[in-house]
Amino acid sequence: MIVALLNQKGGVGKTTLATHLAGELARSGARILLIDADPQGSALDWSEQRAREGLTRVFPVIGLARETLHREVPELARGYEHVVIDGPPRVTGLVRSALLASDLVLIPVQPSPYDAWASAELLRLLDDARGWKPGLEARFVLNRCIARTLLLRDARRELAAAVPPALASAVGQRVVFARCARSGRLAAEEAPGSQAAREVAALAAEVLETAP
Template identity: 65%
Template sequence: MIVALLNQKGGTGKTTLALHLAGQWAREGRRVTLIDADPQGSALDWSEQRTREGLPRLFGTIGLARDTLHSEAPELARSADHVVIDGPPRVAGLLRSALLACDLVLIPVQPSPFDGWASSEMLSLIEQARIFRPEIAARFILNRCGARTIIARETAATLGDHDPSLIGQQIGQRVAFAEAARTGRLVFEIDENSQASYEIAALASEVGRLAP
């Protein structure tokens, strides 16, 4: 399965979710490749930090920030159980190529009406991609949620009646994710019994069940 984390709005947590999905699946024994398709190269930076820290490689990370992604990702998928694409913000050619490459689009949004409005252009791109690949699936992920906030509940309720629909598992706003990004680690390596680790494991399980 090729999963792309995409949203034209920056700061929604695409890279964090992409790294943690790849890491969780690798932890469960699956062969995983992560494609950093963001010209900023944040996932590659994380991978390099991991090497500097002397940590073992859990999955392969390669940079492919070019609009030939739709032809290259399926080739990589032949030798992997899952390919995860960390997509770019607001680079139209790259976004379209990532959409045409994937089986499933995950759209991270934060609990804010502004994120919902900013997703409308992303949904339009998905519909355009479905002209060529009608089987592309899409889901929203509610990310960086404050505990028991009204806005998180309202955003979830709004997206619950939406098409694409909302992934059931929400991801909280947790210090562990910032620590993981800084040190080249994943949250389960910092504390496997943390709430962040449980949330990522549940998300990976739910996304895995969406495999075509």
């Protein structure tokens, strides 16, 4: 499976979800490659911080912010069961290449109407990519949620009728994720058994069920 996390709006938590999804899949015993296709290189920074902390590498991270991504990924994916792509914001050519490289696209959105509106351009690119890859699947993912708020309730209601649909799993706005970004750890390492770790595990399980 090749899964890309894409949204042309910045600040929706793509890198947090990408590193944690890759980490959870690796913790289950799968061989995982994470490709940092964001020119900002946040996933690479996370991996380098992990190395500075002396932590065991749970999966390799490579930088590949190029519009030839879709041609290079098949070779890079050899020997791995799953590839996770941390996509770029606002770079249309690179986003198109990431779409063509993928089997499943996850579109992280915060529980805000502005995030849903900002996804319109990505959905157009997704429709274009399906002209080349008819089986390309996509799902919205609610991220950085604050539990039991009206915004979250309204977002769930709106996404229930969205195309593409939303995953049932949602990930909260939790301090542990900020600590993980600074330490190079995963939530399951930083706070084993925490709500954050359980949400990531549920997300990974649903992604595996959804993948074509």
